[in-house]
Amino acid sequence: MSAATSETARERALRHVAGLSSGPAVDPSLRVTLNFHPDRLLRDLPMLDAMAEAGLYHSQFVTGTSNGGLTAYHGGDRWRWESRIFDRAYDEAPAHERPVYGALNFRGKPVGGAPRFGSAHFRLVAETLARTTFCYPDSCLEPANFGTADRMALIELALADRKDDLDDYIEAHVHGPVRPHCDVEALVLDPCYRGTAVEDAALRLGCPVEWHPGFLLTVEELRRHPGYRGQEYVDLGKRIAVDGVLDPRILGDAVRAGRYESQRVKKVWHYLARFGTPREVVHR
Template identity: 70%
Template sequence: MDFADVTSRRARAALRHVAGFSAGTAVDPRLRITLNFHPDRWAGGVSVLTALARDGAYHSQFVTGTSNGGLTARPGGDRWRWESRIFGGAYDDAAPHERPVYGALNFRRQVVGAAPRFGSAHFRLTAGALTRATFCYPDSAAEPADFGVAAGMSLIALAEADEQDPLNDYVEAHVHGGVDLSRDVEALVLDACYRGTPVEAAARSLPCPV
């Protein structure tokens, strides 16, 4: 599998590592990865949407220091340890901004995104993000044994055969090589409750369709 379009050496190493023990047929290219988040949260004295507009990019918790799950994104922490195992140590001494960002594969084509547990809004990524993503089932916090890449995706069948709480019914995705809002996002999808609110106004300042 060719990962030449991923410029980061570490990202290529991580993708090749996971591809080495992925199986199954190629993922349907019409499916999309979504990055669910809470659009009305604040961190570091600014709103999440303000920070996104300022940076023009979606960052991992290693950069932001925030999370909708556990705050273990530090050397030796659980998130660091899980990534070391999954990606074959490719990011063990990486700078925070080099690490992948987390989302989920929207194989059920839900209007709320693939993983609404992590927020009522989501970025819907372009088809190109599929080819530089790795996947696992279940969530990486469960230290899974099953992984996938776009060319070998057996995880959807596993998820469909499983019986999970609806909030845990997702195939986790790791997007390598960064997420630039103007390049990699098809749309930001907001819950209807934000219509006409300052959250919607802030969202429209982002360099992507809303």
Template identity: 65%
Template sequence: MTVNLFARAIAHVEARSAGPALDAALRVTLNFHPDRAAGGVPILAALARERIYSSQFVTGTSNGGLTAYPGGDRWLWESRIFGGEYDAADPRLRPVYGALNHRGRSFGAAPRFGSAHFRLTAEATARATFCFPDSAGEPADFGTARHMGLIPLATADTGRRNLDDYIEAHVHGPVRVDGDVEALVLDPCYRGTDVEVAAELLPCPVEWHAGFLLRVEKLAAYPEFRGREIVELGRSIADDGWLDPRIIGEAAATGQYDPQHLKYVWHCLARYGAPR
């Protein structure tokens, strides 16, 4: 039974976890770009129709690395973390990725992966497992809702940038927009756009954070972060010298730019233009 599959995967992580129970007030957030498409369908339209937030094993898309296939890095990481429980499972049963918002950020716990986020319910957060650093770093420290010792580790690790300081979360069991989501939280640059119209069709409340906004002069002050080529790309797509998530999304929709390079422009905006 699928319930047993999820329980076994969580139990495997819990056996390697330590610490007190997770504060019930904390939430997992799922950051993503709300103006992108999956399989040619706008992501919010797909969510309104299917009402399930799926992993890259299903969508074939990601704001991180695309390695969700048998033998790929994502597949190997999950096999290691979950004791092989998902190795032969239907891809639709695999966990979805988010982060624990223990820092209380209005824009979500892991802006590296997008300007918008779903804030999950306490019940969905309770069926998550956690690791620090994220699964790409072959972590040795894990947590669950019953044993969460990762927050002191993450807080003490001050060497990580604000894009990398998150506690990764894996939510087991289907994440339903109409039952597991407290709110969709959007950047205000999408007010009055098709994104807002699509968001209002979702079966969850819509909220707004303070907004990501970056002047190109400030972007140019940090060429060492993602390279001078990325600074020049940001300058070329900017609107009157400013960058925000909508501008990057519109550039992505043209198909004229390397998606990896636009992702790096977003990283610059998320790091240096984060709302306070």
């Protein structure tokens, strides 16, 4: 059997991206973060409860859910982008073997490297860097620039670019399983979940739980940005708001109650993530 045919999909993908990458090794103090919404449902089970039961953080190909686009199926856009980036390594692989997506938190944001995709994040242990590939910009834009932990020229590119805050991330693909009890330094939550079922579920994952400063957006501030995602989402945010404010918990409650379609609420989340302010500095 040749070396090429004996390679796993993961090994082939890592080798291929390494061949496309250049630059110095990444600063080992930097971390990959996986942003997500911790209060969403996965097949009628709360997200964190599902993770605790499985002992794994799964990709969109397994869950069928996403805080980005919903194209993770054979022949879909996400499948096609991965086929291109990883030289077809995962084309015939089972869904559970595919990488999970996050971001290299090169700016050290307390809310994670890509808050566009959720208010919470797993901060992964340093050892996961060795099995992570990177691209810039997002894979949906079919990028030509790639990186690995040993060859990381992407930070310089990102620092020189001028993107909107929600697009300012280096995409990460973590190959191999992500297990909260051993691959995660901490689950970092928004303080709106203190004392809730989300905190209770988080404590059952087997990893430390931390808190970031939080997201809070007043309707008054929301109204100032109709051009960001569109007036219809400003109007939707006003309807969802409770006592004139939005936070991640309020949005999650609206989605789970089925009052609003999740992909539309996602655009309201973009407003909250982009223009929201830590709770302690909001004055109403």
